[in-house]
Amino acid sequence: MAVDGVDLDLYAGEIHALVGENGAGKSTLANIAFGTVKPDAGTVQASGTIGLVHQHFELVGRLRVWQNILLGREPRRGLVIDAAGAKARVLQLASDNGLEIDPDAFVEDLPIGIQQRVELLRELQREPSVLLLDEPTAALAPAEIASFFTTITHLAERGTAIMIVTHKLQEVISYSVRTSVMRHGKIVGSMLTASTTLDDIAREMVGGEIPAVADRAPTTPRPCLSVRDFSAGSGSNRVTEVSFDVQGGEIVGVAGVEGNGQSPLADALAGVATYTGTLTISSSKKRPGVIPQDRHREALVMPWSIVENAILGRQHDPGVQKGALLDRKVARADAESIVERLDVRAASVDVPIKTLSGGNQQKVVVGRALLGEPDLVLAYQPTRGIDVGAAALVQSRLMEARNAGAAVLLVSFELDEILTLADRILVLYRGNIVGTFDRAEIDRAQIGRLMAGSK
Amino acid sequence: MNDAASVVMLIVSLTLIKATPLIYAALAGVISERSGVINIGLEGMMVAGAFTAVAVSGPTGSVVLGIIAGIIAGALFGLFLGILATKFRVDQIVAGTGINLIAIGGAAFALVLVFGQPGASKEVPSLEGASWILIALAFASAAGLHGLLYYTPWGLRVRACGENPHAVAAAGLNPLRTRIIAVTIGGALAGLGGAYLSVGELNLYSDGMVAGRGFIALAAVIFGRWTPFGATGAAIFFGLFEALQFALQRSGIPNEAMQALPYIAALVALAGLTGRVRAPAADGVPY
Secondary structure (H helix, E strand, O other): OOOOOOOOOOOOOOEEEEEEOOOOOHHHHHHHHHOOOOOOOOOOOOOOOEEEEOOOOOOOOOOEHHHHHHOOOOOEEOOEEOHHHHHHHHHHHHHHOOOOOOOOOEHHHOOHHHHHHHHHHHHHOOOOOEEEEEOOOOOOOHHHHHHHHHHHHHHHHOOOEEEEEEOOHHHHHHHOOEEEEEEOOEEEEEEEHHHOOHHHHHHHHHOOOOOOOOOOOOOOOEEEEEEEEEEEEEOOEEEEEEEEEEEEOOEEEEEOOOOOOHHHHHHHHHOOOOEEEEEEEOOOOOOOEEEOOOHHHHHOOOOOEHHHHHHOOOOOOEOOEEOOEEOHHHHHHHHHHHHHHOOOOOOOOOOEHHHOOHHHHHHHHHHHHHOOOOOEEEEEOOOOOOOHHHHHHHHHHHHHHHHOOOEEEEEOOOHHHHHHHOOEEEEEEOOEEEEEEEHHHOOHHHHHHHHOOOO | OHHHHHHHHHHHHHHHHHHHHHHHHHHHHHHHHHOOOOOOOHHHHHHHHHHHHHHHHHHHOOHHHHHHHHHHHHHHHHHHHHHHHHOOOOOHHHHHHHHHHHHHHHHHHHHHHHHOOOOEOOOOOOOHHHHHHHHHHHHHHHHHHHHHHHHOHHHHHHHHHHHOHHHHHHOOOOHHHHHHHHHHHHHHHHHHHHHHHHHHHOOOOEOOOOOOHHHHHHHHHHHOOOOHHHHHHHHHHHHHHHHHHHHOOOOOOOHHHHHOHHHHHHHHHHHHHOOOOOOOOOOOOOO
């Protein structure tokens, strides 16, 4: 059961944070409150209407901002839409809420942060007394997050009851009045945020101690990956003549806001996109271990079993292939070793991978990338959208691969993840490396500024 | 000189005549696909319209009643496809193909029931000289659909449904109902296109008379970039090739090659467009 016997009160004028691991039932609860999911039992009552800002925005990219915001509520003149009146209404709504928006822009042309503003305005024009926000900062840059909370705090001050569904505890501590923690479909704790700490909330979420990431061991660097004058991608999301090295026994973290060239860089290094420049890999292994960004699209075949997914991409390797056929025994042994090493929770290795939780699916992806102890590991958002326990496990395995001498290139939009793991940090901004930091000289504020494009 | 002018006149008027059923069917495809339902069943809806118009025009002696019946028949098949594609989430290609088979087979069977003979109906009252009205109405329909899609609240809803039905639901609207209505309107337009073929251009129904026009119309939808005016232009383009086929009948080119012209034109036009047009994002995707 996704949500089981929950009681929750939201108060006008307060920001209430609903936290919990992936799969704890937070989004389901928000959708029940909003009305898109019908509860088996129980009631939802609100003194007014309820609005919901979705985690994955429900917008129409090829329509204009005003069309998205006023869809279903267009001002009319006779039979037709009063476009001028609609734009004026959107501008008024935006300025009432201290937001800036171009009503005529096409939504697909806007950055993620502005798209979220459109979704927010769409909900606000119905003047909800309760506003639910599902993972509102998941796709935002640090600067956008701050401005987002300014808006939300302002809304709360004017009497809206706000619930933020999130797993980012730092934001909970900084901005919420109350915090409720969900675990396995139940609310296991509700408290005033001021009277608690980040660590307490985290423990409540996980239901115990937070697993630590494996320790960093001393290593002997040796050349592994060398990139010179490397360009890839097109349009605004590209890298331009970047040069860097990743040594065996170190994790190099690429920090940056999404869309600054990470995807073309990672794709070209993984061999699935073209590039110019030189790429030298000194490795005794046939290929690097690759953890792609999007496990659904690039890493797994959802209806297939763990066994079948375990050999995906390795089907011609000696061992896996025997004559013209696949060696099912080897495939099964590989799958079982992944399950054991990454602590994958599954009934058996033969179940379709889509029946696993996101965290367990990601563990299979990571386990497969680390099979055969690759000299080079390319990890792109390795803990995206997975729970704290699974994330710590994945990060530990990457650290252990590094300790064993592998070169690890970590591309992540979560600066905290890079700060935890990396021996060296490269900051990517508009396709250029604008800063390099050794672990000893990390300056979080300076990295944040470089990510945003200032000096 | 006079000869050349009369050939041009002939080609222009033939083009308009041949383009008209394609325009109706292409507009049907546009409204359907803009709402997110791929309408492979255009051919069957045209067949239903063509046959029903004849089957009603004959016994009642009223061509107007016949045309209205043809529109209703097309709309009913549209409604059928709309419900299959939304409420029952049937694969839209399969559902549309099923509609084609039902309509073509059903018309062949009903011919025997209504007229007591297979292959073709008897001659029935038709529009004759007044068929220009349906030609003019085709262009008016294009303008009307343009206004509907781009200037009315309901049109905005249709376009949003074809791009992201979840956004429509998030706005508190019912995307399924919008899609069903859009496909039903499309069915009515395709039925009218079929009725034009049987009681506008001719005065009878014969098996195979729609002859793949529903599929050419699908090509016209893409060629016209899913817009009413674009699709109309594309339909005229394909109509021109059909007209040329008649105009050049005595030119010595084998007749079979000439008959293939519109289809070849459709194929070449589509091949040339690959990667340069963008379908509605949720076209063919069930909600």
